Amino acid sequence: MKANRPIGIFDSGVGGLTVLREIEKILPHEDIIYFGDTARVPYGNKSKATVIKFSAESIHFLLGKRAKMVIVACNTSSSLALDYLTNNFSVPVIGVIEAGVKRALKATKGKKIGVIGTRSTIQSKSYEKAIHRKDRTVKVLSRACPLFVPLAEEGILSGEIVEEVIKMYLSTMKAKGIDAIILGCTHYPLLKRTIALYLKNTHIVDSAKEVALHAKEILRRYYLFNRNKKKGKVEFYVTDEPQGFLKLAKLFLKRQIPHPKVLHV
Amino acid sequence: MKANRPIGIFDSGVGGLTVLREIEKILPHEDIIYFGDTARVPYGNKSKATVIKFSAESIHFLLGKRAKMVIVACNTSSSLALDYLTNNFSVPVIGVIEAGVKRALKATKGKKIGVIGTRSTIQSKSYEKAIHRKDRTVKVLSRACPLFVPLAEEGILSGEIVEEVIKMYLSTMKAKGIDAIILGCTHYPLLKRTIALYLKNTHIVDSAKEVALHAKEILRRYYLFNRNKKKGKVEFYVTDEPQGFLKLAKLFLKRQIPHPKVLHV
Numbered sequence: 001m002k003a004n005r006p007i008g009i010f011d012s013g014v015g016g017l018t019v020l021r022e023i024e025k026i027l028p029h030e031d032i033i034y035f036g037d038t039a040r041v042p043y044g045n046k047s048k049a050t051v052i053k054f055s056a057e058s059i060h061f062l063l064g065k066r067a068k069m070v071i072v073a074c075n076t077s078s079s080l081a082l083d084y085l086t087n088n089f090s091v092p093v094i095g096v097i098e099a100g101v102k103r104a105l106k107a108t109k110g111k112k113i114g115v116i117g118t119r120s121t122i123q124s125k126s127y128e129k130a131i132h133r134k135d136r137t138v139k140v141l142s143r144a145c146p147l148f149v150p151l152a153e154e155g156i157l158s159g160e161i162v163e164e165v166i167k168m169y170l171s172t173m174k175a176k177g178i179d180a181i182i183l184g185c186t187h188y189p190l191l192k193r194t195i196a197l198y199l200k201n202t203h204i205v206d207s208a209k210e211v212a213l214h215a216k217e218i219l220r221r222y223y224l225f226n227r228n229k230k231k232g233k234v235e236f237y238v239t240d241e242p243q244g245f246l247k248l249a250k251l252f253l254k255r256q257i258p259h260p261k262v263l264h265v
Numbered sequence: 266m267k268a269n270r271p272i273g274i275f276d277s278g279v280g281g282l283t284v285l286r287e288i289e290k291i292l293p294h295e296d297i298i299y300f301g302d303t304a305r306v307p308y309g310n311k312s313k314a315t316v317i318k319f320s321a322e323s324i325h326f327l328l329g330k331r332a333k334m335v336i337v338a339c340n341t342s343s344s345l346a347l348d349y350l351t352n353n354f355s356v357p358v359i360g361v362i363e364a365g366v367k368r369a370l371k372a373t374k375g376k377k378i379g380v381i382g383t384r385s386t387i388q389s390k391s392y393e394k395a396i397h398r399k400d401r402t403v404k405v406l407s408r409a410c411p412l413f414v415p416l417a418e419e420g421i422l423s424g425e426i427v428e429e430v431i432k433m434y435l436s437t438m439k440a441k442g443i444d445a446i447i448l449g450c451t452h453y454p455l456l457k458r459t460i461a462l463y464l465k466n467t468h469i470v471d472s473a474k475e476v477a478l479h480a481k482e483i484l485r486r487y488y489l490f491n492r493n494k495k496k497g498k499v500e501f502y503v504t505d506e507p508q509g510f511l512k513l514a515k516l517f518l519k520r521q522i523p524h525p526k527v528l529h530v
């Protein structure tokens with residue numbers, strides 16, 4: 001029965017675990033297969049053609065595992081590859097852009113939204129386009145923040161260095177008076193508290209929760225809820241040896257996870 | 266004639282251009298094929314098995330282009346994969362570790378050498394082992410510096426942020442009195458001046474020049490000097506679309522390069 005198949009979550013690496021955490025909360029009976037392309041991470045500085053190719057390969061794997069739906073947790077892949085993926089696979093494929101945009105539009109009063117992400121995400125203008133499809137009058141201020149991922153992965157989440165880097169990236173949009181900001185990369189929620197200290201009175205949108213609500217809506221629409229009453233199982237697959245993934249997973253999920261299986265790409 | 270074939274330079278991305286620059290100076294009549302695995306860069310946090318696999322694939326490509334010798338410019342690959350590569354390919358394959366070590370041992374008076382590199386390079390202890398094979402009495406202080414690559418690629422080469430990051434990574438080895446430091450990653454020479462300001466009276470070893478001298482010695486030993494009297498040609502190959510590579514190449518080489526060809530991995 002199709003409804004009892006797992007949900008696939010795809011990310012370039014470990015960051016998509018923030019989405020996994022929200023899916024587990026909102027859809028506790030669903031089985032989940034998490035796939036992290038850790039051998040080829042990060043995607044954030046890579047071209048559209050390469051991101052499409054790597055993403056499609058990853059989703060082929062999840063479909064081989066009989067996923068009934070795929071969530072693209074990676075913002076770069078959602079920005080560059082989602083059109084291709086939704087057009088070329090038969091199961092529902094959802095990304096993180098629309099969900100974050102929906103929340104930010106609700107939050108902004110002054111119609112000025114900041115968007116931060118990897119270089120490829122920002123260059124794609126995916127957030128800007130999605131915002132303007134819903135409201136042309138909103139001003140969007142974007143900035144690529146390539147140092148945020150390594151800072152998060154180094155566990156440097158507060159203190160002088162990260163404060164200076166935040167100021168360097170965000171001072172312009174702060175001065176221009178944004179009142180909502182989209183964290184357009186799965187790593188950035190780790191820096192949320194320090195960003196909030198700098199951007200006072202700004203609504204900070206973390207797409208993970210929003211995309212989980214969106215996933216629930218899709219399951220409802222296609223009659224795909226898992227009818228099992230027990231807690232869902234989670235399996236992990238990665239493309240590099242799992243030591244690095246396991247270490248970072250603790251930072252993201254604040255719990256131990258079972259040993260991932262390794263697939264060689 | 267084998268001697269007239271090109272030299273292959275392999276790097277995970279753009280950083281190996283620092284080695285290319287030195288080879289061009291020291292061996293101006295040699296043809297060169299530069300291969301940067303930009304679709305899968307960086308290697309610095311990846312496992313030994315994955316780095317061996319990606320490196321071997323890249324070298325197969327260079328051998329297909331009839332390289333008479335291969336220089337592994339990437340420190341992570343030199344640290345994790347060189348044994349495998351020298352044992353499994355029939356042309357000479359040289360890495361950057363031995364060359365840097367030789368120079369540092371000449372430079373140190375107090376027999377205290379600092380080594381910095383990516384997480385995988387430092388974890389492999391490749392520099393430490395190479396130093397101790399030559400002199401067991403030298404004290405080696407190592408530190409992984411994962412923020413240096415994104416800082417260099419962002420062009421943040423001086424100023425408060427990079428000074429604070431340098432202090433965070435290097436204060437311990439400075440306090441312990443190193444008098445030579447090996448920049449064990451091809452990106453770090455871009456930060457050389459700011460590192461030198463912090464580590465006064467410390468000899469800074471950039472392996473690029475040393476490995477070029479080593480390459481010359483190998484060509485001499487195997488009678489492989491190109492006898493052409495004209496300037497050698499350089500061809501570039503990358504695995505991702507070339508825009509990002511071209512932009513960074515200017516930062517590393519301080520000149521324009523011809524458009525690289527793209528190979529899809």
